[in-house]
Amino acid sequence: MAYFLQQLINGLTLGAVYGLIAIGYTMVYGIIGMINFAHGEIYMIGAFICMIAFAVLGFMGIASVPMALLVVLLLAIILTAAYGWTVERIAYRPLRGSFRLAPLISAIGMSIFLQNYVQLLQGARVKAMEPVISGGFVLMRDGSFQVTLSYLQLMIMSVTVVLMAGFTTVIHRTPLGRAQRACEQDQKMAALSGIDVDRTISLTFVLGAGLAAVAGVMNTLYYGVIDFFIGFLVGLKAFTAAVLGGIGSLPGAMLGGLMIGLIEAFWAAYFDAAYKDVAAFSVLVLVLIFRPSGLLGRPKVEKV
Amino acid sequence: MAPQASSISAALREASLAAAVALVLALPLAGVRLPSGAAEPLAFRPWWVVAAVLAVFVGRFLIALHISTRRPRAFAAPPLFDRALGAMTPWRRWIFAGFIVAVALLPLMPFADRRMIDLGSLVLIYVMLGWGLNIVVGLAGLLDLGYVAFYAVGAYSYTLLAIHFDLNFWESLPLAGAFAALFGVLLGFPVLRLRGDYLAIVTLGFGEMIRIVLINWSDLTGGSEGISSIPAPTLFGLSFTANPAAGETAFHQFFGIPFAGVHKLIFLYYLILALALLTHVFSMRIRRLPVGRAWEALREDEIASRALGLNPVMVKLSAFGIGAMFAGFAGAFFATRQGFINPSSFTFIESAIILAIVVLGGMGSQMGVVCAALVLVLLPELARDLAGFRMLLFGAAMVAIMVWRPRGLLSHREPSVRLGDRAGGAP
Structure with missing residues (x-):
């Protein structure tokens, strides 16, 4: 029971991070119907910026942890969002209205480019960081086994919840969210009624990249090691999460992320850790067979 | 066609914007190099950032100038590859x-x-x-x-x-x-x-x-x-x-x-x-x-x-x-x-x-x-x-x-089947 509870906590933490990334996939897919293959790399860049920012702050001698955390988070969000904006501007915007596979192939090229860009600039070796936040609550004792909820896990979950709430408000209550929903339904009609479609799509990429940056910061704090290749697998799993939850649906992305995180944690705990990625992808295939529109998605009818 | 003053200033504006973005992008990843081991110090590389910003500025300026002086598409010859x-x-x-x-x-x-x-x-x-x-x-x-x-x-x-x-x-x-x-x-x-x-x-x-x-x-x-x-x-x-x-x-x-x-x-x-x-x-x-x-x-x-x-x-x-x-x-x-x-x-x-x-x-x-x-x-x-x-x-x-070229380099694709025939043969 105690072991189960601990895995539940670990899985939820992991799932919160996947969920944050999955929102970026699901929003972009909802609006322009493309898989932003480079989104995993945006997350990786966010993680790198987080570690660099911590290193620079440490170099400047800023020691207050809450202060440093806030600065790092803001810097990572702003700088990563700039990457998201640039990627959209260079690789996707010129291809709008092109044939269907063109943006996806461009995105794959972008993803390869960004990986090698970071590898060339920062080197191929793993970068490590001292843990910034340590300690936690002991929730339960079972013999010698302790169930702990670390402060960091608590922080990751609460930041995710706050961001989710904020995002839902943005989508449902603000002019930007209205414009996004309009573009999702019909871009031409939205443009006719005075919505700047290009700007809305750009902002969607910026928001998605911002969330990926938060995920990158959280994961860097949680694991303490990063390299230039972390974006590939995490991106793939986050996309799986978005599909699982129903692509185009925000709560679905979060739900899918949590489920992928839980599946991975439990599979690694009770079965074979080497095959935990296989388990996550198998879930994707099963979902696509039995419920192609995902858990919370609506089936889309294709019209001529 | 010689570039006009207005197109040059427009290109300069575009180039400055691109250079500003490049500065933001290059500052963290190119400007600082993380150590890979404990013994290695944090390295700052300001010249890399300067080089990146300059390269983007010049490149964007030339592209913008080229686009503004290019003749309109309709009159342009088909690209070399197609010809x-x-x-x-x-x-x-x-x-x-x-x-x-x-x-x-x-x-x-x-x-x-x-x-x-x-x-x-x-x-x-x-x-x-x-x-x-x-x-x-x-x-x-x-x-x-x-x-x-x-x-x-x-x-x-x-x-x-x-x-x-x-x-x-x-x-x-x-x-x-x-x-x-x-x-x-x-x-x-x-x-x-x-x-x-x-x-x-x-x-x-x-x-x-x-x-x-x-x-x-x-x-x-x-x-x-x-x-x-x-x-x-x-x-x-x-x-x-x-x-x-x-x-x-x-x-x-x-x-x-x-x-x-x-x-x-x-x-x-x-x-x-x-x-x-x-x-x-x-x-x-x-x-x-x-x-x-x-x-x-x-x-x-x-x-x-x-x-x-x-x-x-x-x-x-x-x-x-x-x-x-x-x-x-x-x-x-x-x-x-x-x-x-x-x-x-x-x-x-x-x-x-x-x-x-x-x-x-x-x-x-x-x-x-x-x-x-x-x-x-x-x-x-x-x-x-x-x-x-x-x-x-x-x-x-x-x-x-x-x-x-979204359709690829050699995208001159012949349809495998066509209705009628160019040479007038039977379909």
Whole structure:
């Protein structure tokens, strides 16, 4: 029971991070119907910026942890969002209205480019960081086994919840969210009624990249090691999460992320850790067979 | 046309904006280098940022100036590529035939050395993979990001059959293809009912799954060490070794010529050339069969094809399975050429390279695949010094070509079927 509870906590933490990334996939897919293959790399860049920012702050001698955390988070969000904006501007915007596979192939090229860009600039070796936040609550004792909820896990979950709430408000209550929903339904009609479609799509990429940056910061704090290749697998799993939850649906992305995180944690705990990625992808295939529109998605009818 | 003052100032504005963005982007990643170990200090590189910002400023300025002074599109001549292709089109068959003859004669030329023949067979592997994937992506319009998985299935099934069941190359080649096709059908069946992008991601996931299984199932696959001492193929029972085992005849003994290691390379070269040409002829002929026409119809308009009574799942499945089969053949050849295999030969990057060959060549264009394979395989081999920048340029080229020519370099595609005929023949 105690072991189960601990895995539940670990899985939820992991799932919160996947969920944050999955929102970026699901929003972009909802609006322009493309898989932003480079989104995993945006997350990786966010993680790198987080570690660099911590290193620079440490170099400047800023020691207050809450202060440093806030600065790092803001810097990572702003700088990563700039990457998201640039990627959209260079690789996707010129291809709008092109044939269907063109943006996806461009995105794959972008993803390869960004990986090698970071590898060339920062080197191929793993970068490590001292843990910034340590300690936690002991929730339960079972013999010698302790169930702990670390402060960091608590922080990751609460930041995710706050961001989710904020995002839902943005989508449902603000002019930007209205414009996004309009573009999702019909871009031409939205443009006719005075919505700047290009700007809305750009902002969607910026928001998605911002969330990926938060995920990158959280994961860097949680694991303490990063390299230039972390974006590939995490991106793939986050996309799986978005599909699982129903692509185009925000709560679905979060739900899918949590489920992928839980599946991975439990599979690694009770079965074979080497095959935990296989388990996550198998879930994707099963979902696509039995419920192609995902858990919370609506089936889309294709019209001529 | 001389640039006007207004267009220069507009270009300057654009360039300053781009330079500002470049500053933001370069500041963290280029300006600071994280230490890799505890002993290494944090390094600051301000000049890298300055260089990046300057490069972006100048580059953006020149592009903006070029665009503003360019004549309007309608009056511009068609791009150079299109004109060259248009001129070549009537001679297409002859150019292709001449090319095949040149490729076939290459190993016999006096200047051909071991390295050149070896590189030639490497290029031909990619040409064959490109043509195989072209059936899936170019003809049927299905985006397969895990093509390398079927390549791996072919390579491993050949190896395991050869080692555990003592089958020779010619016996296990069809089996390797069949296994790969079986995997293709098994994977394709659930996914092909869905939209193309899902297929892309599922095939990508499948490619990773195969690799993870190959690494972890050590009893069968040797784990990440892989399997070595894979038997080499024979020519009608003639082996290519200096001292053949008892009861075997070697190539040089049969023909009464002195032994030379290059014979085996030349044989491998012709073997992959034959396999590649088989792929080519197959995909050219199948376009004229009902199933090939169904692929192209489905690629162009799924709803219309469905309305005409095609079963999309079966049609796509056949394309997917046949594409996988050719990857299986190529995989078997790869295993026997290398003599050893391990999972690191079958990463996502391989899939991306094969896809890039198809896409850059112009989807559906057979000759385009050859050109793209030559460029993408030979350039990195020749420019070893640029190894670090190789994949960076590769990714940038994929983006640039999509932006510049979304239909690929040689995108002058002839429809396989047309209503009526330009020459006035019967349909």
